[in-house]
Amino acid sequence: MHHRAISRPSTAFLLLSICLAGGCDSITYLDGHPPSDAQLAISEVAIDTARDSTGRTVHFSFRADWKIDSADFALRSYRLGLVFQQTSPPWLPVPRSSALAIPEGSARDTISCHADTCSWMFPIVHVFAVLPTGDYLSVAQDTISFPGKTTP
Amino acid sequence: MIGLLVALGLLGADPEPVNPPFHFSGFIGGESDLGKSDRSWLEIDAQAEFGTIAFLRGAYAQPVSGTGSGERDLAQEMRTLCLGTEWRQDWLWVATGAGWTWRRLDTNTTYIDPRQIFVEDQNGLHSVDGSSPVYGRSRQIGWQWPQRVEDKGPYLMGEVGAGWQTVSVCIRSEYRFCPALGIFLRARIP
DSSP states (O other): OOOOOOOHHHHHHHHHHHHHHHOSOOEEEEESOOOOOOEEEEEEEEEEEEEETTEEEEEEEEEEEEEOOHHHHHHSOEEEEEEEEOOSSOOBSOOOOEEOOSSEEEEEEEEEEESSSEEOEEEEEEEEEEOTTSOEEEEEEEEOOSOSEEOO | OHHHHHHHHHHHOOOSOOSSSEEEEEEEEEEEEOSSSOOEEEEEEEEEEETTTEEEEEEEEEEEESTTTTOTTSOEEEEEEEEEEEEEETTEEEEEEEEEEEEEEOEEEEEEEOSOEEEEETTEEEEOSSOOTTTOSOOEEEEEEEEOOEEEEEEEEEEEEEEOSSEEEEEEEEESSSEEEEEEEEEEEO
């Protein structure tokens, strides 16, 4: 069975063609004004550990206080979410965003890790404005300041 | 310039009464800005003549080329109110006038949002910053909204026309925000 290799100039031409056909501009334009920046403050960061017959579980919790411009809030949906590089062992449940029902309020969130050593990388909480494209635009963020690893 | 136009108008005011004392004229034509915008306009005018002393003219214009044409969702228009006088002899007539003009040239304002974009899937939240092998090159969001732009200013006009009483053609030189030159077809009643 013979395979015909694509030469480098052909590959470059192919990539250029795809780029031209698809458009190299990665900017998606949306109608309307951009949402204003919101306010977000993280506090009461805590780590609790528990040990049972299956091993050690680390509970990582924090409190988020947000404030979103009420006019912006009436126009689009907003969500609160924790972003960090997932580690091994994983934190459970997988951090997911949650819808915000009011423009100003507070919430607590807890994630857990079942291991003797649990770590998290660059944990940042965001307030997201949900875009018509389905993407989330970060309109506020606050870093969780806490040692990045806990061991027994 | 203003003095010249006024003098021309006063000279042109015919003291002889005409019958009937009121006339109406409609103009349609195009003109081109001779200023920086280099825009062409399609204009429709309506004019009421009060004897040979004065006329009152209203004009409405929309761009047909240059910046702004083709942007159907954006308002691009000029409105003008002009008081003037006209001199007519045989198949030739001259008019001059001054007034006030309003224009609306809305534009689209664009803003590239520098804030981070995220996507969420079964593995959680991910930044779309171009470093992810899954989400590829970075994506950005741009916002676009119509910006209302309004302006008003003085209007000066001088024109020379030729033709019959009922139908004639004129060349108009005017200033409204910038110098402009145009050619118009005029229908006069009666």
